[in-house]
Amino acid sequence: MKYEAVIGLEVHAQIHTRSKMFCPCPVVEDTGDLPPNTYVCPVCAGMPGTLPVINRRAIEMAIKTGLALHCEIPPVSCFARKSYFYPDLPKGYQISQYELPLCVNGYLDIETEEGTKRIRITRAHMEEDAGKLYHMGDGSSRVDLNRAGVPLLEIVSEPDMRSVAEVIAYATRLHSYLVYLGVNSGDMEKGVMRFEANVSVRPAGSDALNPRHEIKNLNSFRALARSVAYEIESQIATLEQGGVIVQQTMGWDESRGITVPQRGKEYAHDYRYFPDPDLPPLEISRAWVEELRAGLPELPDARRARFIRDYGLSAYDAGLLVAERAVADYYESTLSQLASAAEPKAVANWITGEVFRLMNENGCTITGAPPPSQLAELIDLVQDGTINLNTGKRVLEEMFTTGRSARQIVEERGLAQISDTAALERIVAQVLNGHPTEVTQYLSGKVQLFGWLMGQVMRATQGKANPQLVKELLQAQLEARRSG
Ligand code: ADP
Ligand code: MG
Ligand code: ZN
Numbered sequence: 001m002k003y004e005a006v007i008g009l010e011v012h013a014q015i016h017t018r019s020k021m022f023c024p025c026p027v028v029e030d031t032g033d034l035p036p037n038t039y040v041c042p043v044c045a046g047m048p049g050t051l052p053v054i055n056r057r058a059i060e061m062a063i064k065t066g067l068a069l070h071c072e073i074p075p076v077s078c079f080a081r082k083s084y085f086y087p088d089l090p091k092g093y094q095i096s097q098y099e100l101p102l103c104v105n106g107y108l109d110i111e112t113e114e115g116t117k118r119i120r121i122t123r124a125h126m127e128e129d130a131g132k133l134y135h136m137g138d139g140s141s142r143v144d145l146n147r148a149g150v151p152l153l154e155i156v157s158e159p160d161m162r163s164v165a166e167v168i169a170y171a172t173r174l175h176s177y178l179v180y181l182g183v184n185s186g187d188m189e190k191g192v193m194r195f196e197a198n199v200s201v202r203p204a205g206s207d208a209l210n211p212r213h214e215i216k217n218l219n220s221f222r223a224l225a226r227s228v229a230y231e232i233e234s235q236i237a238t239l240e241q242g243g244v245i246v247q248q249t250m251g252w253d254e255s256r257g258i259t260v261p262q263r264g265k266e267y268a269h270d271y272r273y274f275p276d277p278d279l280p281p282l283e284i285s286r287a288w289v290e291e292l293r294a295g296l297p298e299l300p301d302a303r304r305a306r307f308i309r310d311y312g313l314s315a316y317d318a319g320l321l322v323a324e325r326a327v328a329d330y331y332e333s334t335l336s337q338l339a340s341a342a343e344p345k346a347v348a349n350w351i352t353g354e355v356f357r358l359m360n361e362n363g364c365t366i367t368g369a370p371p372p373s374q375l376a377e378l379i380d381l382v383q384d385g386t387i388n389l390n391t392g393k394r395v396l397e398e399m400f401t402t403g404r405s406a407r408q409i410v411e412e413r414g415l416a417q418i419s420d421t422a423a424l425e426r427i428v429a430q431v432l433n434g435h436p437t438e439v440t441q442y443l444s445g446k447v448q449l450f451g452w453l454m455g456q457v458m459r460a461t462q463g464k465a466n467p468q469l470v471k472e473l474l475q476a477q478l479e480a481r482r483s484g
Helices: 056-068 164-180 221-240 286-294 300-311 315-322 325-336 344-362 372-383 389-402 406-412 421-434 436-443 449-460 467-483
Strands: 003-014 080-083 093-096 103-112 115-128 132-135 141-144 151-157 193-203 213-218 248-253 258-261
Touching (some): 003 221, 056 115, 056 164, 164 300, 213 221, 315 344, 325 344, 389 406, 436 467, 449 467
Parallel strands (some): 213 248
Antiparallel strands (some): 003 193, 193 213, 248 258
């Protein structure tokens, strides 16, 4: 029997406001060096008698996100208490939303091998983050409430994904949207975005929604991909051996590469949701929604379409450039600082080719690459013929490691291209005289030797010759020898 996977994703994204969801404490990204419990007040510490006050900015950013994800924003939204006991949750309940979430019925389009696919978004609701526990190794645990009360948006998809590739396409696109919107830094290492994956399998072609496993607390795309792949395989194996799948909450064991059932008792939730009596229903005026809609920035899909239309890029290249807002900005900034008439397509190739490769090699992001003004200068030097393309690539490598400008490197190292015809003619003649066997073979029909001879000439010039000119001179001299 052939099976197919059914996957729905719950994504928790922090919303980067200045202050927390219901109190004035600052929201600070977890860089690891902030002392525990620096930003805590009676409200986020859950002291009796305190009252929450809604952060308008957090609601605004959440609505913007909902609108970008094509959601409806119902006129009334309600906060609810989700009760459970855990030491990182001082109130004994989390303020969340249940029956009337802020955003409903949206979607996000993803690119798959079969083309564009629409993943429906059921809802996106506001909640507050919990604190963090540190297990000390001597058996004791400590709690840090810096994160308690940070606004979170939980974005819940329909079970529309069918493979690991679709899950990753969806998660990365959502990530990209949040960063474009300025809602979230996108810095996964700092835990600003976390996933829960719901996975079931069924015979291919069936539309059954079978019992699912919910994998909790996935903090990276890698863990998401690996755990979902593992679940799909292991569920299929269970069914093939005549077993049954029961609905269950799983944890991901990164080191062993397997999911493990979480202890039923500890996680058997009865959240006893009820409307939070401290927070009256939130009325959201249509005027406010429209104002926020009008203020949405250009989002990845629109930017990609514009890159294809205005710069003549392929859908693939445009997709690579817009995936990260910082990269798309880098590209456009480079374009705007060019002095030469280099093609936008050529500039895109520099970035998706050499710049990406060197970022990889140097283990840095686009902010660690030479600034756009310097890349523009380098491309200009290639465009106006001062250096050839290969030298340009070498220069870029040096720009990455030394931080020096293209012009400085070219001048100091004497890399300017040799376009002096007389000088090149002499070098070509020397090379041909030095390799009589290859010349004879070439002239008797072994035409692939042309590339090799060309390589010898380039080598003799330390790669600095203008390749087009070398090609012409080489052709001419070989032909002359044929007739001579
Ligand atoms: P819960 O409150 O238990 O997390 P939800 O109704 O919020 O349940 O659903 C959680 C997620 O599970 C959603 O993303 C949904 O698409 C997904 N889901 C629901 N049914 C299935 C299924 N049979 N297989 C895979 N995913 C599913
Ligand atoms: Mg869930
Ligand atoms: Zn506080």
